[in-house]
Amino acid sequence: MGPIIVVVEMQSDAMSPASAELLSRARQLARAQSTRVVALGFGEAARGALGSSGADDAFLAAGADAYVPTQAEAALRQVLQETAAGLVLLPNTTMGMDLGAATAAAEGRPMVAYATSLAAVEGGAFKATSQVYGGKLVAEVAVPEGSVVTVLPGSWPADEAVSGTTPVRDLVVAGESPMELVRTIEPDTGDVDITRADVLVSVGRGIQDPDNLELADELAEALGAVVSCSRPVVDAGWLPRARQVGKSGQTVKPKLYLALGISGAPEHLQGMKDSEIIVAINSDPTAPIFEVAHYGATCDILELMPILTERLGGAD
Amino acid sequence: MRIAVLVKDVPDLVEELELDESGRGLAVDDLSYVPSEWDDQALEEALLLKEASGAHVSAVALDTGDVDNMLYTALAKGADRAVKLVGDYDRTLPGRQRARILADYLAGAGYDLVMTGVQAVDDLDGQIAGLLGGMLGWPHASVVRDVAVDSGAVRFVQEYAGGRMAEFRSSTPLVLGVQAAKKPPRYVPIARIRQVSRSAALEEVEAGGSPSESLAAIERLYRPEAQGHATMWDGDAEQVAAALVALLDEQHLRS
Ligand SMILES: Cc1cc2nc3c(=O)[nH]c(=O)nc-3n(C[C@H](O)[C@H](O)[C@H](O)COP(=O)(O)OP(=O)(O)OC[C@H]3O[C@@H](n4cnc5c(N)ncnc54)[C@H](O)[C@@H]3O)c2cc1C
Ligand SMILES: Cc1cc2nc3c(=O)[nH]c(=O)nc-3n(C[C@H](O)[C@H](O)[C@H](O)COP(=O)(O)OP(=O)(O)OC[C@H]3O[C@@H](n4cnc5c(N)ncnc54)[C@H](O)[C@@H]3O)c2cc1C
Numbered sequence: 001m002g003p004i005i006v007v008v009e010m011q012s013d014a015m016s017p018a019s020a021e022l023l024s025r026a027r028q029l030a031r032a033q034s035t036r037v038v039a040l041g042f043g044e045a046a047r048g049a050l051g052s053s054g055a056d057d058a059f060l061a062a063g064a065d066a067y068v069p070t071q072a073e074a075a076l077r078q079v080l081q082e083t084a085a086g087l088v089l090l091p092n093t094t095m096g097m098d099l100g101a102a103t104a105a106a107e108g109r110p111m112v113a114y115a116t117s118l119a120a121v122e123g124g125a126f127k128a129t130s131q132v133y134g135g136k137l138v139a140e141v142a143v144p145e146g147s148v149v150t151v152l153p154g155s156w157p158a159d160e161a162v163s164g165t166t167p168v169r170d171l172v173v174a175g176e177s178p179m180e181l182v183r184t185i186e187p188d189t190g191d192v193d194i195t196r197a198d199v200l201v202s203v204g205r206g207i208q209d210p211d212n213l214e215l216a217d218e219l220a221e222a223l224g225a226v227v228s229c230s231r232p233v234v235d236a237g238w239l240p241r242a243r244q245v246g247k248s249g250q251t252v253k254p255k256l257y258l259a260l261g262i263s264g265a266p267e268h269l270q271g272m273k274d275s276e277i278i279v280a281i282n283s284d285p286t287a288p289i290f291e292v293a294h295y296g297a298t299c300d301i302l303e304l305m306p307i308l309t310e311r312l313g314g315a316d
Numbered sequence: 317m318r319i320a321v322l323v324k325d326v327p328d329l330v331e332e333l334e335l336d337e338s339g340r341g342l343a344v345d346d347l348s349y350v351p352s353e354w355d356d357q358a359l360e361e362a363l364l365l366k367e368a369s370g371a372h373v374s375a376v377a378l379d380t381g382d383v384d385n386m387l388y389t390a391l392a393k394g395a396d397r398a399v400k401l402v403g404d405y406d407r408t409l410p411g412r413q414r415a416r417i418l419a420d421y422l423a424g425a426g427y428d429l430v431m432t433g434v435q436a437v438d439d440l441d442g443q444i445a446g447l448l449g450g451m452l453g454w455p456h457a458s459v460v461r462d463v464a465v466d467s468g469a470v471r472f473v474q475e476y477a478g479g480r481m482a483e484f485r486s487s488t489p490l491v492l493g494v495q496a497a498k499k500p501p502r503y504v505p506i507a508r509i510r511q512v513s514r515s516a517a518l519e520e521v522e523a524g525g526s527p528s529e530s531l532a533a534i535e536r537l538y539r540p541e542a543q544g545h546a547t548m549w550d551g552d553a554e555q556v557a558a559a560l561v562a563l564l565d566e567q568h569l570r571s
Contacts, residue, residue, distance in 0.1 A: 011477070066482060069457045069474070094476050097435070097458040097493070101446025105415065106453070110532040111442040131540075132440045134329045139440055140536040147532055148442075153477075178455045179486040182471065187479030199569060223564075224571025235357075235496045241479060248459065248475045248495070256569050258560075263329070277567065279560065280546060284330070288540065295563060296546035303553040311561050312570065 001035045001086035001124050001145055003056070005079060008041040008049060009067075009095050015049040018091035018153035023053055025118060025156060026089055030056075032120035035086055039166065040079050042072050047168055054162035059171040069098045070179040075171055076103050085146065087126060089118075092150040093247075104148040111148045112141050114266065116155040134265045135288035152266055153247075154273070190242025192226055199225035199256045202245060202272070203233060206261015206282065206301055210238040215305040216260065222312035228252065230262050246271035260301040264289025317371040317465050317488075320425070321359045321395070322418060322432040322444065323386050324377060325349040329437060340534045344407045351386050354433025360497035361463050362431050363394045369465045372396050374427070378414055378523070380407045388513040392504040398516070401523040411439045412529040415447035421523055423452055428488040429470055434459050434495045441532065445493030456491035457484065463492060 004026045008019040026037045039055035041047075043065045050058035061075035076099055080088065088103065090096035092114055104111035115128040116138075126143040131152065143149060194200060201220040207213060213227075220227045227243065234244045245252055247267040257275035262268060264280070264287055272278070273292045280293035281301050290296045297304075327333060327347045334343040362373045374397040375390030377383040387398035401421055405413075422430055435443045435458075449456025462473040462483075471485050475495055549559040564570045 016477075068484070070455045070486075094459040094474060097443050098446060098456070101442030101444075102450035102456060104442055105412075105447040105450030107450075108530055110530045111412070111447075112532050113440055113442050127535075130440050132537075133327065133333055133437045136329055136333055136539070138538055138540050139534050140538075141440075142533050142535055144530075144532060178490075179457070179484050182483040182485050185473070185481040185483065223569075236500050244479070247477060249479060251478070256564075256567065277563075278546075279563070281556070285548075286332070286539075290546045290548075291540055293546035295549060295559075297549040297551075297556040297559070299551075299553045299556050304556055307553050308557040308560060311557050312564075 001033045002084035003036040003038040004030050004087045004089065005083065005085045006037060006039050006055065007076060007088070007090045007095070007099060008039050008046060008053065009091055009093060010041070010043065010046050010049065013045055015053065016091065017158065018093060018151070020158035021153070021156055022089045022091060022151060023055060024159040027054060029087065029118070029120050029126065033086065033124055038079070038083060040076060042067055042075065050168045051166055052162060053166050054159070054164065055166045058166045058168045060168050061171045061173055063173065066181050066184055067095060068177060068179055068181050070177045071173060073099050073102055074173045074175060077106060078171060078173060080107055086124070087145070088148040090148070090150045092152045096150040100148050100150040109146050109148050110144050112143055113150045115149050115151045118143070118149060118151065131266050134263060135269070135291075136286065153270060188241055190240050192242065194226055194228045194243055194245065195250050195252050197226035197254055199223055199258070200228045200252060200254045201225045201258050201260065202228040202230070202262060203260050204230040204262030205232045207233065208302070210236070212302060213238060215302065215309070219305050219309045222309045225258070230268050259289055259293065260305070262289055263287045264292065317365070317369065317429055318427045319362045319365065319371050319373045319429045319431060320376050320422060320427040321355070321362045321373060321390070322376050322430065323355040323359065323390065324352055324436065325381070325383065325386060326352045326437050335537055339536055339538070341408065341537060349382070352433050352436045354435060354494065356501045357497045358431040358433050358494035359390055359393065359395070360499065360501040361494050363502070364498055365463060365465060366394065371465065374399055376401065376418070376421070378405070378409070378417060379403070380405055380409055384513070384518060385509070387518050388509050388516070389504060391516050392509045392512040393502055398518045400518045400520050402520050403523045410529070410531065411441045411444065412447065412531065413527055415444055415451060416527040416529055417523050418444070419448050419451035421521060422448065428490070430489070430491045431463070431494050432491070434493040443493055445491050449491045452489070452491070454489045454491050455486050456493070458493035459495045460492045461494070461496050462498065463494070
C-alpha cells in the first residue's frame with residue numbers, strides 16, 4: 001500500500017493537538033499495513049513541527065505563511081499524485097472540510113467525514129465509525145484503500161513522546177492562486193473569559209427567546225458562574241461571540257458545565273467534553289448531550305432556572 | 317453577480333430517527349424533513365448580497381422528494397429564480413452522487429458564485445461545497461461568513477477554531493460553504509409562500525441519472541452505544557433543582 005498522508009495543521013506556532021492525534025494513529029495503521037507515514041504542512045512556521053512529527057517523511061509547502069485554501073489544496077493534490085497515497089488523513093476542522101471533500105472529488109477517491117475511530121482491516125483496507133445526524137447516529141463504514149478520511153478532533157489520544165527526526169522536503173506548487181489572503185483576524189476577547197470560569201451556565205437554542213436570557217443571568221449570579229452558550233445563540237445575536245463554546249468558539253474545562261437546552265452536536269461537544277462535571281438539562285431524552293453528561297434531566301429549562309435560582313438564594 | 321444557492325432538506329433531528337430493515341440506512345419514508353439549517357444561512361447571505369449590490373439569486377434543488385415548498389419559500393424570501401433538477405432519483409441518493417449531478421448542471425449554467433450550507437447533518441461522505449469545488453475545479457472555501465462583492469471578485473471571511481478568522485479575496489467562479497449569514501434568516505409567512513406558489517413557476521431542468529462515483533459503503537448505522545450515559549434525575553423541575561443543589565453542595569461548588 002502507498003503511504004498514509006497526514007495533513008498537519010498549525011495552531012499558534014505549534015502543531016495542533018488534532019494533527020498530533022492523527023499522526024499517532026497513522027503510525028499504528030502504517031505498521032499494520034506495512035507502509036510509511038508522510039506528513040504535509042503549510043507555511044515556513046510548520047517546518048519545525050514537521051521535523052519532529054514522527055512521520056517517515058514530510059513535505060513542506062512554504063510560500064504564504066498563513067493557510068490559503070486553494071494553495072493548500074494544490075499542494076495536497078501534488079503530494080497524492082507523487083506518492084500514490086494509500087490513505088489520506090485530515091482533522092475535521094475548517095482546513096479538513098476545505099481540503100478533504102475537494103481533494104477526494106478531484107482525485108476520484110472515496111471520502112469519509114466526521115470519523116471518530118479508524119482501524120486497519122486485513123487485505124489493506126480500513127474501517128471507520130463516523131458521527132452523523134448531529135451525533136444522534138453512528139455509521140460504521142468500510143474505508144477502501146486510497147480513501148480520504150476527516151477525523152473529529154479529540155477522537156483518540158496522541159502519543160506522548162515522539163522520537164527521531166523527519167526529513168522535510170520543500171514542495172514547489174505550480175500555478176497561480178485564484179484566492180489571496182487579505183488579513184487574519186484575531187479572536188475577539190470580549191467582556192469575560194469563559195475559559196477561566198469554574199462554573200459555566202451554558203444556554204442553547206432551548207432558551208427560545210432572548211428575553212429568557214435574564215433567567216440564565218440570574219442563575220449564574222446566584223451560582224457565582226459565568227454564562228456561556230452554543231453557536232446558534234451567538235448567530236442569533238443574543239450573546240457575544242466570546243461566550244461561544246465549541247469547535248468554532250472556545251474550549252472550556254470548568255469544574256461544572258451546566259448545559260441548558262443544548263442538544264450536544266459534535267461541534268459543541270468538542271469544546272466542553274473534558275469539563276470535570278457536566279450536567280445537562282434537555283427535554284429530549286435522546287439528545288446526544290446525555291452521552292457525555294454525568295448527570296441529566298429532561299425537565300423544562302425555563303421552569304427549572306427560576307426555581308434553581310431561588311433555591312440558591314438569588315433573585316427574589 | 318449571478319449566484320446559485322443550493323438547498324436541500326434533511327431528517328428533522330427533533331424526531332426519532334427510524335432505521336430501515338437493512339440496518340445500513342434510515343427508513344426515509346417514515347421520517348419528517350426540514351430544510352437544512354445551514355442552507356438557510358447561505359440563502360440569507362445571498363439575499364443580503366443581492367440587497368447590497370444587486371446580485372441575481374437562483375435557488376437550486378435536486379428533486380429527491382418534496383422540494384417544491386423549499387423552492388417557493390426561497391422565491392417568497394426574495395430569490396429571483398428557482399431551479400429544480402429533475403431525474404430518476406430519490407432521497408437515498410448518496411451525497412457524492414448528488415454533488416456530481418449538481419456539478420454537471422453548474423458547470424454550464426453561468427453562475428459566478430455558488431453558495432451552500434457549510435455542512436448538512438447527513439453529508440457523511442463529504443461536505444457539498446468541497447465536493448463541488450473539487451469536481452468543477454473551482455476555488456472554494458468552507459466555514460465562511462461575511463461575503464461581499466468587490467469589483468467582480470468576492471471577499472469573504474473564513475472561521476477557524478478558537479474564534480480566529482481570516483479574510484480572503486477570490487476570483488470567480490467560486491464555491492462557498494456558508495456557516496452563518498450576517499443576520500438571522502428572514503421569516504416569511506406561510507400565506508405569502510402559498511401566494512408565490514400560485515403565481516410563480518419552478519424551472520425544471522432535466523439532469524442525468526445516478527452517476528458512478530467511488531463509494532465508501534455504510535456497513536451499519538446505529539444509535540451510539542451508551543458508553544457513559546448520564547445518571548438521570550427523574551421528577552419535576554422542583555425535584556431536579558433539589559438534586560442539582562445537593563450536587564453543588566457535595567462538590568463544594570456553591571459560592
Ligand atoms: C462515512 C461514510 C462515507 C461515505 N463515503 C461515500 C463516498 O465516498 N462516496 C459515495 O458516493 N458515498 C459515500 N457514502 C454514502 C454511502 O456509501 C451510501 O449511502 C451507500 O453506499 C448507499 O448504500 P445503499 O445500500 O443504501 O445503496 P446502494 O444500493 O449501495 O447504492 C445507492 C446508489 O449508489 C450506486 N452505487 C452503488 N455502488 C456503487 C459504486 N461502487 N459505484 C458507483 N455507484 C454505486 C447505485 O447505483 C445506487 O444508485 C458514505 C457513507 C458514509 C457513512
Ligand atoms: C463548522 C461548524 C462549526 C460549529 N461550531 C460550533 C461551536 O463552536 N459551538 C456550537 O455550539 N455549535 C457549533 N456548530 C453548530 C452545531 O452543529 C449545532 O448546530 C449547535 O451546536 C446546536 O446548538 P444547540 O444545541 O443550542 O441547538 P439545537 O441543536 O437546536 O438544540 C436545542 C436543544 O434544546 C432542547 N430544548 C428545547 N426547548 C427546551 C426546553 N424548554 N427545556 C429543555 N430543553 C429544551 C431541545 O430538545 C434541543 O435538544 C458548528 C457547526 C459547524 C458546521
